[in-house]
């Protein structure tokens with residue numbers, strides 16, 4: 057038995073190929089219900105201790121167990137976590153996580169764009185500069201230009217680096 061984090065941040069209990077989300081907590085036990093209760097009207101349930109131990113199956117499932125779904129959920133969360141904890145580009149994270157997935161898990165993955173959008177939401181905003189001394193711009197962004205076309209090129213390069221904030225200095 058294992059408790060994993062879902063892409064949306066909730067906890068999912070994995071046991072014998074089935075996944076459950078927490079339903080209710082009583083004094084000594086927790087009730088978990090199958091994640092497919094909506095999609096397949098499954099009534100599968102399980103109870104555990106408050107420490108997520110002593111799994112006791114309740115109602116049976118109306119579908120087969122699937123390790124693939126569990127691996128998929130783990131992969132999606134791995135992407136999200138890596139996006140939050142590192143400065144790796146979402147495209148790099150996506151490529152790296154997908155390359156380690158089995159074919160069946162890869163087949164379940166949403167399009168790369170969808171995964172990358174989820175990852176971008178995980179990025180912490182950079183600190184707000186308190187003074188001009190805190191503002192450090194890469195040399196390429198300090199170039200002043202006189203023609204509109206090269207100004208646009210500089211803006212374009214800034215956007216491609218996925219900057220979160222822009223400082224516009226005028227004289």
Ligand SMILES: [Zn+2]
Nearest residue numbers: 090098100117
């Ligand atoms: Zn079920």
